[in-house]
Amino acid sequence: MSESKIQELTLEDVMGDRFGRYSKSIIQERALPDIRDGLKPVQRRILFAMNKDGNTYDKGFRKSAKSVGNVMGNFHPHGDSSIYEALVRMSQDWKLRAPLIEMHGNNGSMDGDPPAAMRYTEARLSKIAGLMLQDIDKKTVEMVLNFDDTEYEPTVLPARIPNLLVNGATGISAGYATDIPPHNLAEVVDALIYLLSHHDATLEQLMDFIPAPDFPTGGIIQGIDGIKKAYQTGRGRIVVRAKTNIEELRGGKSQINVTEIPYEVNKAQLVKRIDEMRIMKKVEGIAEVRDETDRNGLSIAIELKREANAQGILNFLFKNTDLQINYNFNMVAIDHKRPERVGLKRFLEAYLAFQKEIITKRTKFDLDKAQTRLHIVAGLIKALSILDQVIATIRASKNRKDAKQNLITQYAFTEPQAEAIVTLQLYRLTNTDVTELEDEQARLEKDIAGFKAILGDDRKLAQVVKKELLQVKKQFGDARKTRVEEQVQELKIDTEVLVPDEDVVVLVSHDGYIKRSSTRSYSASDTDDNGLKEDDYPILLAKSNTLSHLFLFTNRGHLIYRPVHEIADARWKDTGEHISQTIGLADDERIIKAMTFDDLEKESGTFLMATNDGYIKQTAFKDYLPGRNYKKHPSTYIKLKQETSVVLNVTYYRPNSVNQTVLLMSYTGLALRFDLAEVPTNGARTAGVKSMNLRDDDCVVNMALCDEGDNIALITTRGAYKEMKLEEIPTTSRARKGVLILRELKTNPHRVADFIDYPASFEGALEIITDRPIIQDVLTNDHPLGSRYSNGSFVLDTDTQGLPISLRRKLLQLVV
Structure with a gap:
């Protein structure tokens, strides 16, 4: 019985051996x-x-x-x-x-x-x-x-020809990949010739001849540092962008013409991508995209709308389409049967060494052939000089073999010479001119001397390499197609390019719902039919623009930023989206103030904010500019001292010549007024300075920035409403107790729920909002100005309508 041929091997050994051999095969013999x-x-x-x-x-x-x-x-x-x-x-x-x-x-x-x-x-x-x-x-x-x-x-x-650099290569194998870009033949030849006589040439010197790849599709390469790194190490990254120009058309229109695109970019997919962006309105201002390529060359026309920002749109397309790509060098090739990542100089050295080897082998072959022929020619010349004897000898021989042997024996011809003589056809003897043979002999001797010189002298070998490279350049060299720019251009994209310039109405509600609606939707609807729940109400209703910016301040010191164009676009009758859909708020956190700004770069004012525990702060607008993560994370605009601390109000101050003062009121009926200049400007994450000296059972209820001549309206916790002149409250210093503005009662005393300042010329309505909530209007003209010590008159039944929590100007119908 024969022995079993079954082997017991571990799976690791089998897989390692088989995959190793497979990998070696595809690395060396395929990719x-x-x-x-x-x-x-x-x-x-x-x-x-x-x-x-x-x-x-x-x-x-x-x-x-x-x-x-x-x-x-x-x-x-x-x-x-x-x-x-x-x-x-x-x-x-x-x-x-x-x-x-x-x-x-x-x-x-x-x-x-x-x-x-x-x-x-x-x-x-x-x-x-x-x-x-x-x-x-x-x-x-x-x-x-x-x-x-x-x-x-x-x-x-x-x-x-130095094919590897001229035509490049791309491939993927097991554990290795290669991406070698094409180059200009004339430039590569110039570099090879320089390296031939300067073996210690530096990379910088070689890059004087080969500054960058030269793609067959042209385009523009940016980033000399990336090229240098790639040529040094075999790995690097460059930016390749399309060649474009902006053409002015009639009627204020313009057109972006693309004449060359980056290497290996699919033109049809590129045109489709740009057109999809136009349809989806990812970029504003593109009217039409056309592929006008014909036998005269590549051409993509991107027609823009009237007054469109052509350069801004082009920058956007560079950043978001394959009009600009990153090309990654990974110069891997088989060098001495091993995959190696090599730089530019090693490529050139390997090619030169190979060409020297080819020319050496070719020269040896030519030398052997010339020497063999010279030997034959020498024999023929000798035979012609004794032609009659040779013929007689051949005629006297028995056969071809005997004839050859007789020639060798009698006249000292060699075997090859004898073979050539007996092979010679008879008619050739009649017109064979010894002079021609002697000329051929001289020519062969000269060629042999030349071949031996090449084989014996490296300098002459190098001269042959150089001569043949120059012939290649002369016959096939052409001009560079790809332009090289030293620096990578930083692409700045204006918001106007991405967003249509459109007037909208922005609404922010007390419960945290935000939306933007078109002016047409707003005008076609009843103002009060705003889609909010019955117990919710707007805290911001403003005409704005899609290019504007919305700041939302919460009572817990968080600032939420939204570009207006990123706010959910909804009909005026729809609710909109809740802020918690993108940013989480604490259970006791709510939005207390919302503001819109047209241009973040041009604003130079400060934000003024006050907390219930008696702190106030002023911070420059530039300290609140949004960061990269604004969509998911709010920023901190003030540091709160205690867990129970909350921000009461935030107002924006634009520097002007009018003298403005800060007014604070406490729950127990104390008011403090001081100059805005007393509030120092601090950074975003600071707590500020003391605003009011409070008793342990007291707190600040609100803060206002007032002009001289303003009036003050306040609502008490018992539903009493009171108006008074601002000048009734004297201007003193920050961090004092303030003066009493309510008459103290022994039982059930009035406490300040909220207050507001308004110009003396204001004749509109104010709104009292209760915790139910119920909103009740109060006309300022219906109430006379009271003294500092009065408690006002009752306008609200707290038992049926709820406790007042806020007093503000009535939001009026917008004129859009």
């Missing part, structure tokens, strides 16, 4: 290019097979299917689709700087269209591809057996 010829195996096999079949630039085109079949049957036993895709890519002039294949028929497009099937297209090697294969028949590269040992194929092509 990564060779540093010498810049080709992957499938590309090399396509070029070699087409060249072998005579499918070259100086012959007619042949069906692509024939070339693919030859490659698949003889050298590359994989799917025909992968071979055809590689063949097509080598023909696409928007992918390669110097296409190696010429194609008739549809070979795809920049729009991502697939090529026609290989049975329809025709292909042949391009003229420059001939240089990739030049001298391959002179034993310049190693030839190995193919997959079925029936033919030989090269391990590398002679590559008389």
Whole structure:
């Protein structure tokens, strides 16, 4: 019985061994290019097979299917689709700087269209591809057996052009990937020639010749530092953007013309993306997007609306579409059978070393051939000098073999010379001129001396490399297509570009609902039909603009910022969105003040705020500018001293020449008035300074910024309303107790619920809001101005209507 062949192996060992071998195979034999010829195996096999079949630039085109079949049957036993895709890519002039294949028929497009099937297209090697294969028949590269040992194929092509840098490469294998951008052939040749005579050249010196990649699609490269890093280490990032210009049209309109797009960007997808932004109104001002590309070149027209900000829209498109992309260098190639990430200088050095090796092998081949021929020519010259004897000897010989032997024995010819003599056809003897042979002999001797000089002197070898590189540059070099800019432009996008300039009505409610409505929706509805619940009411109702900014201040010291255009757009009859949908508020937290501002940059005022525990603060507007995380996190606008502390009011002060004073009132009926100048300006996260000297059982109820000549209205906790002149309260200093403004009663005394200041000329209505809530109007003209010591007159039944909590001016119908 035979022994069992079953092996017991761990899964880790089996997977490690199998995957290791698979990885080695796809790294070396599939996905990564060779540093010498810049080709992957499938590309090399396509070029070699087409060249072998005579499918070259100086012959007619042949069906692509024939070339693919030859490659698949003889050298590359994989799917025909992968071979055809590689063949097509080598023909696409928007992918390669110097296409190696010429194609008739549809070979795809920049729009991502697939090529026609290989049975329809025709292909042949391009003229420059001939240089990739030049001298391959002179034993310049190693030839190995193919997959079925029936033919030989090269391990590398002679590559008389620096293909890896000129055409670049892209590929993904196991654990390795490569992204090498295309470069300008003339620039690469200049750098190679410089390096040939300056072995210690620095990267900066080489970059004088090769400043950056040169993409076949043109465009603009930005960021010299990124290029330098990539050329130094093999990895780096640059910005590539489209070439554009802004054209003025009739009627105040303008148009952005795109004439070149970044490398490997799908043009159709780019146009579609820009048009989607127009439809979705992600950017305001685009009227139409057209792809006007034709046989004359690429052209995308972005027509703008009248008076649109063309540069702002272009910046937005650069930032949000593939009109500008980041290109990441990852220069990995197979160097001495190992995948290596290498810099620019190493690429150039490897190519030069390879070319020296190719020329050395070619020269040796030519030398051997010339020496062999010289030997034959010397024999023929000798034979002609004794022609009659040679003929007689041959005639006297028994056969060809005997004739050769007799020539060798009698006249000291060598075996090859004797073979050449007996092979010579008889008619050649009649017109063979010894002078021609002697000229050939001299020419051969000169060639042999030249070959030996190249092989024996590195400088002469370098001269040959240089001469042939210059010939390549002269024949195939062209101008740079991609422009290079040193710095990456910072893209600043104005809000006006993103948001339509539209007048709206903004509402913020006591319970925290916010919305914006179009002026048309507001005008078409009843003002009171605002979508709020019965126990909710507006604390801000203002005409604003989508380009404006909303600040919301809570009683717990938090500031919530919203650009008006980001507020939920709702009909006037709808409720809107609650602020807690985006930012969480504490259970006892509510919005106490809402303000809108047109321009954050132009505001130069200060915010004034006061707390119930007797602190006041003034902070510059610029300290409250929104940060990056404003959507999810509120900022702190004041530091509260205690858990029970709350902010009572926030007002905005714009510097002016009018003398303004701060007025505070306490719950027990004390009022304190002092100059605004007594309140220092502090930072955002400070608590401020003492505003009022309070007793333990007292607290501040409100704060106001008053003008000289104003009147004061207050409402008490018992529902009494009182008006008085501001001048009744003397101006003193901050942090005092203040003066009494209510007559003290022994039983059930009046306490201040809230107060408001208003101009003496004001003749409108004030609103008293209770905790039910019930809103009751009070006309200022219906009540005479009282003295400082009066308690006013009752206007509210607290038993049926609730306790008053707020006094404010009535929100009037907006004129929109």
